[in-house]
Amino acid sequence: MKQAGSSLxxxxxxxxxxxxxxxxxxxxxxxxxxxxxxxxSPQLAGEDLASLIPEARGRNVTVEPDLGxxxxxxxxxxxxxxxxxxxxxxxxxxxxxxxxGAGIVSSMEExxxxxxxxxxxxxxxxxxxxxxxVAVLGTGVNPGFVMDTLALCLSGACxxxxxxxxRRVVDATRRRGPLQRKIGSGMDQATFQEQVAxxxxxxxxxxxxxxxxxxxxxxxxxxxxxxxxxxxxxxxxKTEHVQVASGQVAGIHHRAWTVGRGMRGxxxxxxxxxxxxxxxxxxxxxxxxxxxxxxxxxxxGGIAGDQATAAMLINSVPRVAAAAPGLQTMAxxxxxxxxx
Amino acid sequence: MKQAGSSLxxxxxxxxxxxxxxxxxxxxxxxxxxxxxxxxSPQLAGEDLASLIPEARGRNVTVEPDLGxxxxxxxxxxxxxxxxxxxxxxxxxxxxxxxxGAGIVSSMEExxxxxxxxxxxxxxxxxxxxxxxVAVLGTGVNPGFVMDTLALCLSGACxxxxxxxxRRVVDATRRRGPLQRKIGSGMDQATFQEQVAxxxxxxxxxxxxxxxxxxxxxxxxxxxxxxxxxxxxxxxxKTEHVQVASGQVAGIHHRAWTVGRGMRGxxxxxxxxxxxxxxxxxxxxxxxxxxxxxxxxxxxGGIAGDQATAAMLINSVPRVAAAAPGLQTMAxxxxxxxxx
Numbered sequence: 001m002k003q004a005g006s007s008l009x010x011x012x013x014x015x016x017x018x019x020x021x022x023x024x025x026x027x028x029x030x031x032x033x034x035x036x037x038x039x040x041s042p043q044l045a046g047e048d049l050a051s052l053i054p055e056a057r058g059r060n061v062t063v064e065p066d067l068g069x070x071x072x073x074x075x076x077x078x079x080x081x082x083x084x085x086x087x088x089x090x091x092x093x094x095x096x097x098x099x100x101g102a103g104i105v106s107s108m109e110e111x112x113x114x115x116x117x118x119x120x121x122x123x124x125x126x127x128x129x130x131x132x133x134v135a136v137l138g139t140g141v142n143p144g145f146v147m148d149t150l151a152l153c154l155s156g157a158c159x160x161x162x163x164x165x166x167r168r169v170v171d172a173t174r175r176r177g178p179l180q181r182k183i184g185s186g187m188d189q190a191t192f193q194e195q196v197a198x199x200x201x202x203x204x205x206x207x208x209x210x211x212x213x214x215x216x217x218x219x220x221x222x223x224x225x226x227x228x229x230x231x232x233x234x235x236x237x238k239t240e241h242v243q244v245a246s247g248q249v250a251g252i253h254h255r256a257w258t259v260g261r262g263m264r265g266x267x268x269x270x271x272x273x274x275x276x277x278x279x280x281x282x283x284x285x286x287x288x289x290x291x292x293x294x295x296x297x298x299x300x301g302g303i304a305g306d307q308a309t310a311a312m313l314i315n316s317v318p319r320v321a322a323a324a325p326g327l328q329t330m331a332x333x334x335x336x337x338x339x340x
Numbered sequence: 341m342k343q344a345g346s347s348l349x350x351x352x353x354x355x356x357x358x359x360x361x362x363x364x365x366x367x368x369x370x371x372x373x374x375x376x377x378x379x380x381s382p383q384l385a386g387e388d389l390a391s392l393i394p395e396a397r398g399r400n401v402t403v404e405p406d407l408g409x410x411x412x413x414x415x416x417x418x419x420x421x422x423x424x425x426x427x428x429x430x431x432x433x434x435x436x437x438x439x440x441g442a443g444i445v446s447s448m449e450e451x452x453x454x455x456x457x458x459x460x461x462x463x464x465x466x467x468x469x470x471x472x473x474v475a476v477l478g479t480g481v482n483p484g485f486v487m488d489t490l491a492l493c494l495s496g497a498c499x500x501x502x503x504x505x506x507r508r509v510v511d512a513t514r515r516r517g518p519l520q521r522k523i524g525s526g527m528d529q530a531t532f533q534e535q536v537a538x539x540x541x542x543x544x545x546x547x548x549x550x551x552x553x554x555x556x557x558x559x560x561x562x563x564x565x566x567x568x569x570x571x572x573x574x575x576x577x578k579t580e581h582v583q584v585a586s587g588q589v590a591g592i593h594h595r596a597w598t599v600g601r602g603m604r605g606x607x608x609x610x611x612x613x614x615x616x617x618x619x620x621x622x623x624x625x626x627x628x629x630x631x632x633x634x635x636x637x638x639x640x641g642g643i644a645g646d647q648a649t650a651a652m653l654i655n656s657v658p659r660v661a662a663a664a665p666g667l668q669t670m671a672x673x674x675x676x677x678x679x680x
Contacts, residue, residue, distance in 0.1 A: 025499055141497050145496065145497050146497070149493070149496075149675065150493065150494075152675055152677040153489070153490065153493045153675055153676075153677065154490075154639075155655075155677045155678035156485065156489075156651070156652060156655050156656075156675070156676040156677050156678060157481050157485050157486070157643045157648040157651050157652055157655075158648070158651050158655075158678045159365055159647055159648075159650065159651045159654075159678075160678070160680075161678045161680070216677055216679070217677065217678060217679060217680060218679045218680045219680065291678075292647065293643055293644065293645065293647055293648055294641075295639060295643060296639065296640045296641065297637060297638070297639045297640075298637070298638050298639075298640070299494075299635060299636065299637045299638075300636045300637075300638070301634075301636065303497045303633055303635060304633065305633065307499055307632065307633055308497040308498070308499075308633055310499065311496070311497050311498050311499045312496060312497055314499075315495075315496050315497075315498075316496075330675065331674070331675055331677065332674055332675075333674060333675075334671070334672055334673060334674055334675075335489065335492055335493055335496070335670065335671055335672075335673075335674075335675060336493075336496040337492040337493065337495045337496050337556055337557065337671065338495035338496060338498045338499075338500070338501045338557060338631075339556070339557060339558045340500075340501070340557055340558040340559065
């Protein structure tokens with residue numbers, strides 16, 4: 001645990017679009033000191049971070065390719081991990097950070113709430129964090145905020161909750177190319193279904209958000225089911241990154257919901273629904289609680305994008321630095337808010 | 341700090357409308373045990389709580405008039421304090437609870453964030469809580485949630501925040517008689533202004549909500565200003581509780597905002613605006629952040645009423661029971677959410 005008031009040393013791990021947004025925001029925060037950057041891609045090794053992020057000019061941060069070596073030298077308080085969505089391929093990275101005594105704030109979607117899908121890995125992370133006296137958090141805007149934390153927060157004003165429904169509608173037209181491709185834009189239906197079956201399409205984190213809400217509310221559910229369906233273009237579409245013919249895939253409709261006979265009390269269901277496609281009308285984030293009192297909350301336009309994820313990461317840093325050692329979640333940390 | 345899993349013993353202090361709602365909800369929670377009730381009014385002393393709350397039948401809870409005596413006998417983990425809005429007249433009550441080793445969750449509006457207006461009392465409460473190893477929280481739906489915690493929560497997804505604006509519009513028509521009178525319904529303008537000057541009208545807590553937001557965001561403001569204006573009826577109005585002639589007061593328009601040359605960074609202002617009058621159209625809670633990304637959040641109909649305040653109190657109990665000793669705020673506790 002770090003003393004309040006002193007500045008926190010952070011290392012940026014991963015320099016994709018989210019990592020760059022995260023590092024840029026860290027550079028702007030007076031209470032954070034970005035002491036290093038690590039990326040595994042050989043093209044970046046040895047580069048001055050300023051070649052990727054102009055704001056890093058004069059900071060003398062060189063991109064290093066070896067995480068362990070970098071951490072041994074830099075001894076950061078925390079690592080900002082932005083390297084992937086999946087837990088298993090990135091587990092060793094997490095353990096390396098912890099063994100070097102660095103806490104972690106990660107954009108890894110599966111780390112939001114890995115407890116059900118990866119119980120053994122979850123235990124390993126929690127134990128390594130405790131052994132090294134640091135905390136770990138997976139967060140972001142989605143998962144991490146609009147489809148989970150916000151719903152939990154709103155439930156605080158309720159005497160009883162019978163069901164939770166969250167809908168996020170994103171018009172992918174102005175999002176990054178990789179995101180447009182990750183939602184299948186421009187594919188034919190057969191390719192889309194193959195890619196879904198291979199686990200390559202869809203929004204990683206929807207199941208974890210559902211699980212985090214349902215577990216925190218004490219639903220007593222047995223599992224979370226999901227479906228990923230294509231949204232087909234009804235006319236030809238064209239963005240900066242993809243071209244979609246009428247009848248081809250414009251994006252995804254991803255749903256996840258709790259199931260199980262073991263459900264307790266009066267709470268029946270948590271259901272999350274994500275529409276993310278080119279030209280989606282009326283983008284918004286909505287949380288509807290069937291509750292007493294009832295709650296119907298709408299964020300006009302939705303809180304979209306990588307910038308909000310970077311914000312959640314950086315705004316979480318002081319909370320994770322001050323947290324009890326172990327694997328934390330958005331439901332166990334004090335309220336994450338912006339601070340000027 | 342209480343062990344997780346064991347049930348928490350609570351005492352209800354104050355049996356007005358909010359206290360009754362709080363006690364009723366506590367009775368419904370399997371992880372809480374309502375072991376006692378205290379109210380200073382002589383008519384209630386010695387009554388079976390079941391005469392006020394049918395759900396208390398068979399619980400053998402007798403309303404006691406003496407707080408210290410009751411706490412000595414009952415030894416609760418926490419007191420649910422619902423006795424008033426103002427800190428100073430209720431300070432001794434708080435200290436009595438703490439001296440008996442009981443934590444406090446309170447609906448007292450000024451206790452949400454008393455630090456600026458009552459620094460000496462704040463320090464006394466914090467020290468007494470620490471000396472006795474328990475935590476204290478002031479919360480409710482407003483203050484406590486819709487005009488402060490929700491805004492802070494939404495700021496978590498922002499890279500930068502320039503201003504915070506919260507508007508709550510409440511149609512008081514179906515609210516309790518005391519609330520309708522507290523907003524001046526049926527008064528003439530002169531009486532309204534006299535009562536405002538005497539500190540008897542308006543919504544206690546708006547200044548504290550503004551202060552909590554601005555301080556948490558690190559605004560560096562010097563003070564919070566407020567105005568309380570009447571909303572005049574444009575036609576005759578009649579509710580179950582009051583009659584209002586055209587031209588008489590239908591309710592209040594209460595505003596509070598940060599002021600001070602000392603403001604830091606890019607954040608300019610926090611402004612809260614509460615409209616609460618008979619017949620107010622389009623009731624809603626709205627949070628608007630001038631921020632990156634921008635956030636415009638609306639709760640249709642608003643989260644109104646004593647039931648939501650009781651919910652915030654009871655949902656906060658596990659967080660306060662597990663918190664570090666001292667005076668906590670909604671910005672220092674882990675996310676308060678409902679749990680079945």
